[in-house]
Amino acid sequence: MNLTGIKIQEMVRNTRERLEADFSKLGTKIHRFPRGLRGVNERYIVPSFVSLGPYHHGSPHLRETEELKHAAAHYLCEKSGRSVEEVYGKILSIGTEARSCYADGAVAKFTDAEFAVMMFLDGCYLLHYMDMDYQYALLYNRMTLSTGPCMLRDMFLLENQLPWLILEALTDFFMPYPAYYIVIGLAKNFDITPQYLSDSDSNGARVSVDELKIYRPPHLLGLLRYHLIGDMTGKDHTHSLTCSSLASSATELAEIGIKLTANSKTWFADMSMQRDPILCGQLSLAPLFINDANACWLVNMAAYEACVSSTTPADGFVISSYISILAMLVDKKEDVHELRTKHLVNSFFSTHELLVFFKDLARHMRLGYRYFVITEKIEMFKRERPVRIAVHRFVYNNFKTIITVLSVAGVLAGIFRTLMSLKQHQP
Incomplete structure (x- = not known):
């Protein structure tokens, strides 16, 4: 190998070693x-x-x-x-x-x-x-x-x-007192559980105070995210995914029989998709209160995830997946209104502002593992129940007409019975 080749080999090796040494400290950096x-x-x-x-x-x-x-x-x-x-x-x-x-x-x-x-x-x-x-x-x-x-x-x-x-x-x-107590109080702004400040491990908080005592975050933002989601990363990755990313708005889910519900006592960014054996499904999400401050926190926790996550499929894009699902659900103002009605989103933002916030943010968001888990389950629900979905969609979209027809039919039936009764009593 000539001198130039030796220099290039040394250069690329040294560069790689430097990058790897820096990467090993990824979780401690301020990015x-x-x-x-x-x-x-x-x-x-x-x-x-x-x-x-x-x-x-x-x-x-x-x-x-x-x-x-x-x-x-x-x-x-x-x-x-x-x-x-x-x-x-x-x-x-x-x-x-x-x-x-x-x-x-x-x-x-x-x-x-x-x-x-x-x-x-x-x-x-x-x-x-x-x-x-x-x-x-x-x-x-x-x-x-x-x-x-x-x-x-x-x-x-x-x-x-x-x-x-x-x-x-x-x-x-x-x-x-330690700084993490202050972060616990600030995290309550997301309005996750009624007893959020309790020291009890059973109060629905993802991370106990004892766990916070031994956790060493890189900074306050990292501590906030850890307190909100704990060790959700790396869990529940038990099956392969087809990586479906087909969107289903809140209106479409209602049409096909998937109900949106807010978790009554759960951990932030948790979400699940359940199916009953007969007809309906249920998409359950942690409720979110959002104002200007914690909208900023959501964006920066997602940005932090993009900087420090390094494994697939057990990735660390938990907040990103949660935001992406909410963005998927809203295509128009009626969808945002549905999220408000179901108490999934509470906000001082207007309906239009919420729609713009989620859609603009999701355009730049990496789709995390949990997003694909939910969308795959929704697509599976659609594939396995085409007839029942068709019936539900027809009833859902024509419910008022059906009620009107049934009401008219009921009135006509009443008139018919009256006429028959009168006829029977005639001499």
Whole structure:
């Protein structure tokens, strides 16, 4: 082998080894928003009020928040009785490990000291907001009362995350309880189960508090997703799929005899398709409350899945599958109304806004394993019951006419019986 060949071989081998080493740390990284989902609304990607971490640090529209970070850091240190130098020193000592959590070269422009200052200020600011401390009127007004919805969006953006080890270190200084308790409370915004905050393992929550205690997420967004779905990835993959992706709207499912129902006590993103032996089927989904904040969370959890999932068919596209099924069900406003009527979706969004949200998002979404499981079961239902479906569709689409005809027939039968009765009584 000539010299050029040796250099090429060494180059490709070294590149592969570097990529594999980086890939082995996939779950610990703070990723950029994946290119495949970049067609979604930019408000779900770029922070609107505060930058957390290096990706959007220094953006002109976020600069006014920087002074608030200083005030939050000073207030937390003063309140806790810890000096700024002590807390900053701790962050500086773990700065190298924190730098390695970011997925691209965005940290290269910061010195170690500059990076530690950014982590210190951003982390203090985030923890102060999460603690909802209303004693300091300036910060409570600027961070919560006037910009609370913006903060709820920004803190769970994929590109706006801080390494968990930073939050963990600061929590030890400033908070009497672990950060995951706050995430548990915020997750209630999805309105999953009535007893969602209970510590009981039997309350319907996918992950118990004990499991959260030992789980080490890469960041807050990862913790939110884990709390909502737990170890759903890699389970229930017991049969091969034909990968059918034929769409069936809520209206079509109603026509063929598949009822939509909301799970009364289930885990977020769970869904099932059941068939009774005679005629009907039932598609059961976890109910969803959606507003501007948790619409953003859904998008970014799906983006996070696209970054870290690496196996097929036992993939990690759980949130993506759930969103894709909801998008499949809505082709027109009547379908959205059906989801509202069945209490599958609750929202302050208008019917049109919900339709646009799900359809626009699904265009860029990877179809996960659970999506194919459900659509295959729907297609199997159609293939195995053509006659019964035809009868059900006819009755469903002509129900009013049938009722009218039966009513007229009933009236005519009544008149006929009356006439016959009168005739029998005639002399």
